Amino acid sequence: MGGSSVTDDLEVTTNEAGTLVLLGSPGTSRLFDFSGEPEVIGKEVTTNEARTLVLLGRTGNGKSTTGNSILGRKAFTSKYSSAGVTSTCELQSTRLDDGLTVNVIDTPGLFDFSGEHEVIGKEIVKCMDLAKDGIHAALLVLSVRTRFSREEQAAIQSFQEFFGEKIRDYMVFVFTGGDELEDNDQSLDDYLGNECPEPLKETIKMCDNRLVLFDNKTKDPKKKTDQLIEVLSLVNLVLEKNGGVPYTNELFKELQALKANSLIGDSKHMIDELKEPVPRSYEEQLSRLTENVTSKFMGITSKLLEQWAIERADRVAAELKGKADQEKIEGGLHELREQLERAKHENEISRGQLERAKHENAKSSCHIL
Numbered sequence: 287m288g289g290s291s292v293t294d295d296l297e298v299t300t301n302e303a304g305t306l307v308l309l310g311s312p313g314t315s316r317l318f319d320f321s322g323e324p325e326v327i328g329k330e331v332t333t334n335e336a337r338t339l340v341l342l343g344r345t346g347n348g349k350s351t352t353g354n355s356i357l358g359r360k361a362f363t364s365k366y367s368s369a370g371v372t373s374t375c376e377l378q379s380t381r382l383d384d385g386l387t388v389n390v391i392d393t394p395g396l397f398d399f400s401g402e403h404e405v406i407g408k409e410i411v412k413c414m415d416l417a418k419d420g421i422h423a424a425l426l427v428l429s430v431r432t433r434f435s436r437e438e439q440a441a442i443q444s445f446q447e448f449f450g451e452k453i454r455d456y457m458v459f460v461f462t463g464g465d466e467l468e469d470n471d472q473s474l475d476d477y478l479g480n481e482c483p484e485p486l487k488e489t490i491k492m493c494d495n496r497l498v499l500f501d502n503k504t505k506d507p508k509k510k511t512d513q514l515i516e517v518l519s520l521v522n523l524v525l526e527k528n529g530g531v532p533y534t535n536e537l538f539k540e541l542q543a544l545k546a547n548s549l550i551g552d553s554k555h556m557i558d559e560l561k562e563p564v565p566r567s568y569e570e571q572l573s574r575l576t577e578n579v580t581s582k583f584m585g586i587t588s589k590l591l592e593q594w595a596i597e598r599a600d601r602v603a604a605e606l607k608g609k610a611d612q613e614k615i616e617g618g619l620h621e622l623r624e625q626l627e628r629a630k631h632e633n634e635i636s637r638g639q640l641e642r643a644k645h646e647n648a649k650s651s652c653h654i655l
Contacts, residue, residue, distance in 0.1 A: 336379075336387040337521055338417050338532065342445060343427035344438050345395040348462035351502040352427055353378065353390045355513060362392045375409050377416040388518075391416050397441040397448070399587060407580025410448075411572070415541055420532025423521045424456050430463035430477050430499075439485045440594070444586050449535060456533045457493045458520045464501030474499040494527075496520050537579065544571050 339356070341349040350364035361378035379389045393413055396406060426442065428434065446453060467477055474497065478487075490497060498516050501509060545568070 336389055337422045337518070338389040338391065338420065339423050339425055339521065340391045340413060340417065340421050341393055341425050341427055342396060344441060345398060347427045347429040347432070348500075348502060349427045350392050352425070352460055352462060352500055353392045355500060355502050355510065356380075356388065356390055356517065358510070358514075361390075375413045375416055389417075395441075397445045399437060399440060399444075399591075403580050403584045403587070407576050407583055410579050410583065411537070411541070411576050414537050417538070420534040420538060421456060422532045423458050423524045424453060424533070425458050425460050425517075427460045427462060430461050430467055430474075434483045434486050436594075439483070440590050442489060444583075444590055447586050448583060449533075452535075453533060454492050455528055456524050457496065458517070458524065459490055459493065459497035460517065461497065461499050462502055464499045465503045467499065468501065494523075496523065537575075540575055544568065544575065547571070 341353050343349050348364075350362035353362045354360050354364060357378055357380045359380070361380075362376065373394055375391060375393050377389055377391045379387055381387050391413055394409060395401060396409055396413065398406075424445075426445075428438070461474055461477075464474075467474065482490075498513070498520060500513055500517075504510060
């Protein structure tokens with residue numbers, strides 16, 4: 287697929303054991319066995335391992351259809367709509383032929399600034415709860431059909447600030463609309479090219495250029511398989527980079543502890559002799575945690591909005607200064623033109639006076655003769 291940092295220089299072939307092999311430069315070969323035991327070079331992978339992928343991005347970029355392409359079936363609701371179709375986080379799973387389980391979490395526009403903070407806070411907590419033991423890769427879904435906007439840049443920035451710099455090591459960019467680029471005989475590299483916005487270019491670079499182009503409309507079985515192989519190869523690169531450890535943070539730990547304490551509390555409550563106070567209910571603790579998440583998200587968005595306002599004020603000031611400078615220059619040019627016109631007029635008067643003087647002198651000479 288065009289534009290990927292993984293498969294541009296890789297060759298896909300099959301060995302005698304029926305294992306798909308991605309061949310590249312020394313040290314970059316990886317195996318994907320869809321008929322037996324999977325293996326990643328240099329790391330033992332068991333068949334009961336799972337990969338949990340979270341789809342993130344602006345409403346309308348094609349998160350749900352991308353999830354369906356990865357799962358190989360229409361698991362998430364996806365249709366053309368003027369508003370977002372996905373209203374809450376949802377997890378769907380599939381089991382590959384090699385025994386690998388792939389969990390995909392579809393999300394609404396979690397970091398869209400247009401959403402209500404309380405709703406977004408609840409959905410972030412739900413997403414983390416669905417991920418359970420951690421996130422193996424965060425797939426940031428962008429569309430080649432729409433221009434990368436300031437709002438989208440802010441959404442990615444708020445996502446990184448919320449989860450911390452470490453989340454960059456787990457990020458993979460998925461560009462949807464591969465069919466449109468193909469119709470225009472363009473690759474993903476062509477699309478990004480020199481017109482790629484600097485903030486997006488910098489973010490992709492920070493993520494080690496992990497990106498893939500998806501055609502979610504294709505009916506070609508080979509193309510569907512190639513896309514799956516490519517995105518899974520990027521997920522494996524993420525795992526290798528992070529020592530096979532999925533992304534977690536304090537929120538994950540708090541959720542796990544909350545569940546454990548809730549179970550312990552329920553057990554103690556069944557004992558009549560219990561003298562200790564019963565811990566607060568799971569719902570109360572979850573509500574408190576959600577409030578904390580919402581507060582953190584509001585703090586990040588407020589800071590970004592303030593930053594926007596400052597940047598906009600600076601732009602307006604620069605534009606006004608530029609306009610004032612331009613007006614000053616134009617005023618100077620106008621004054622200069624007036625001076626030139628006056629000089630020209632005075633020069634014409636002087637020439638006229640000179641011509642008359644010559645004429646008078648000539649007449650005087652004739653009279654003397």
